Structure formats: C-alpha cells, structure tokens
Amino acid sequence: MKPLTPQELEAKLRAIGAQRYHRLHPFHALLHGGKCTKGQVQAWALNRYYYQAMIPVKDASLIARCEDPALRREWRRRLVDHDGESEGDGGITRWLKLTDGVGLDRDYVVSLAGLLPATRFAVEAYVHFVRDKTLLEAVASSLTELFSPQIISERLEGMLKGYDFVSADTLAYFAKRPPLARRDSDFALDYVKRHAKTPDAQQVVLKALEFKCDVLWAMLDALYHAYVAPKHIPPGAFVPEDGRRSG
C-alpha cells in the first residue's frame, strides 16, 4: 500500500468533514433555522458548555505529553484563547455570556447538574482520546476546526435572525472564534501532513478525525432525543421551563 501524498491526505480529511461534521446534523438545521424553542436553545447551550469547559483540559493534556517546545508553545495559545489572560476573559467566559443571555442561571450551568449523561460521556471520551492516543492522533482529532468557520457564520446569522431572545452580545463567542479556528486548524493540518507519512499513520489520522466527528454528532443526537423528539429527558437532566426535575 502506497502512502498518500500530503495533498491526498488533506483531501481525505476534508471529505470526512463533508460527510460527518455535525453541521449536517438535523439539530443544527433546527437551531440555525430559528426553529428551536427557547428551552431547546437553553439545553443546547447548557450541554455545549461542558464541551467548552473541557477543551483547555484536553489541550493541556496534549501539551503535557509533548516533548517539543515549539509544539507546546503553539498549542499553549489554545489555553489562552479559552481560559483568557484574566478572570472574565476568554472563550469559556464568553460561552457563559451565551448561557446568561438565553436565561440560564450561571451557577446551575457551571455545576453541570443538568447535563445529559451522554454529553458527559462524549466529552470525556474526547479528553481520554487526547490523553491516551499518540500525539499525532491527538493533534488530528482537533481538525474539526477546519470546518467550524462555516458553521459559525451560519449560526451567527441564523440565531440573530431566528430568536428574539438572542443578541449580538450574547453571541460574542462566535464572533471571536473563526480567525482563531483558522489559525489553529492551519497549524494542525500542516502538522499532520508533515508527520503522517506512512499508510498506517495516515489511517490513524483519518480515524482520529472520524472519532472527533462522532463525539460532536453524539452530543447532538442526545440533545435531539431529550429535547426535540421524542423528548425523553433522562432522569436528573435539565428540564426546560417547568423547572428542574427533582431527585
């Protein structure tokens, strides 16, 4: 079996995005099309918060196993982006402005008490993947960022138009992300193209991106099942509007 050229590898990675990235998930069609109820938007923001909150943990565990100062420095920017330079700054805080903006209590969001268990399992699978797999696979699993600028522009436009309870201020997270996502994914794509030279290494890179697409997809499947149809909210998870389920 011949290795792919770097260009062929990139084409295969982009093909995975075109088929499996969560932009294609039916929940996003509802969310971006202004078709969600406020409770569904809340459930999405609440669950996605856990993903946002764990991103620096996953990035730090990548840095923690990396022997190359240049790669560590590069990856460290991601910690800065999410955790900020000081209290009140950074991507996680901007996500909390979104959960505030859609009417969720911040302490409740941060407590994770209302999280869907499936969200927790999917996010933790991502953290464990980055901690336990090869560095090459860990870098490759970040490549969903290649596809995020498009979904973010659809989301910004669609949510501003579709929901009167959403303002540009509420969506500040998304306005800031695309240039950072482009910088990060350009770097990660270049890294895997330079380091995945054998057919085996190229296969694990492709699998790592599929895995990451599965993580994002599974989070939306769980949201859809709990809050869109058939609305089977698992015991203990966030119940919109009519208050919180007891027990």
Next chain:
Amino acid sequence: MKPLTPQELEAKLRAIGAQRYHRLHPFHALLHGGKCTKGQVQAWALNRYYYQAMIPVKDASLIARCEDPALRREWRRRLVDHDGESEGDGGITRWLKLTDGVGLDRDYVVSLAGLLPATRFAVEAYVHFVRDKTLLEAVASSLTELFSPQIISERLEGMLKGYDFVSADTLAYFAKRPPLARRDSDFALDYVKRHAKTPDAQQVVLKALEFKCDVLWAMLDALYHAYVAPKHIPPGAFVPEDGRRSG
C-alpha cells in the same frame, strides 16, 4: 450530618434503582413487549455486545487496584463468569449466541464496526470510572445487578413470546445470569454497607450507582434515537436490513 445506618443506605440504593434503572426505559417496553422489529433487536444485541465484552476489562481493572486478596478472589469469579474456563464458554460467548441467533454476522459484531458511538462512549465511561474512582465507588457502580434478575425474567418471557426468530437457546445468556447476579450483588451490597460509614462515603456510593444507571440509560437513549424514532442512524453505524452504510 449523621451517617445513614446500613439499612438506610440500602434503602436509598434500592430507591435509585426504582427510579433510574433502565428497566424503566421506553426501549425496554418495546423490546420486552414484542414490539421491536428484527432490525431493532439486532441493533440492541449488537450494541449491548460491547458492554458485555468490556465487563471483564472493567472487573480486571478493579482487581488490579485492590490490595485485599479476599476481595480479589471474590471479584475474580466475575472474570470466570464472563470469560469462561475455556474457548466457547462464558457470558461473552453466550452473548454471541444471541447475536448469531438474531441473524448477525459474528465477525461483524466482534469488529465493533457498526457500534453506535454513544454506546462506545457510555461503556468506556464505565470502564474509566472503575479505573479512576475509589475502590468503594468502583464496587458500588456494580450494584445495578441488584435490579437485574427482574428485568431478565421479563426479557426472557417477553422475547420468547414476542419474536418468532428468538429461541430459548438464543437466550441462554439470560437463563444463566440471575443466580450469578444475585451472588455478585449480595456481595457488593454487603461490601458497601460495611465500608461506607461516613456521610461523604455514603454520598459517593449513591452517586456511583446513579452514574451506572446513567450509563445503561444513555445506551438505550442512543438505540431509541437511531433505530426507533426519529431513526437518525449516525454515520458509520449499523443499518438494519438494507445492508451496511458505506464510508
């Protein structure tokens, strides 16, 4: 805060089962009521296979962190139950008789190629929980077995009556389980009652059982979403009847 008596702790554990054990999940009502299609039964057996296959891995990681030979010996029985004394024996093999019996290709089942990503994430969350939490929590997370004899008898009766493609031979796994589940859960319940003496320890025991109920529940949520309604099968997962999805 006063600690619970062992009897009070047991009552609280049983109350969690009464509220959150997956016997109450709507998928089981369909499965046991003879209301599933053959493809839905196949999807259930295929996904549950991964849970069965990982049980000895989780049990071995409990034994691996345990300094008490008596507890290790006791827990070792679980390895014997699932892995058997020799090739062709044990619970995992009996589960494969079930997947054979419902018409799935054994190599396909064992390859895990058709698994729902959410199944993988939930099962791995359980394995990681047992590996990373305290020994007391690891033991407590096995306590769903307290509630399994009832669900198994409902399943045996319901599936034999409900599906002409299911025979007693196919369901051999279930016929064997109840006495083993009773022995194991009696031991584990006694263990947590003897070791969880402080309010904090009792809280983590209760949380561990809730966590495990969440794992089982999330597996059925994912099955329901993919194969019952709205039948959004995630990219790459098992597609009943009309063959396997490509890519």
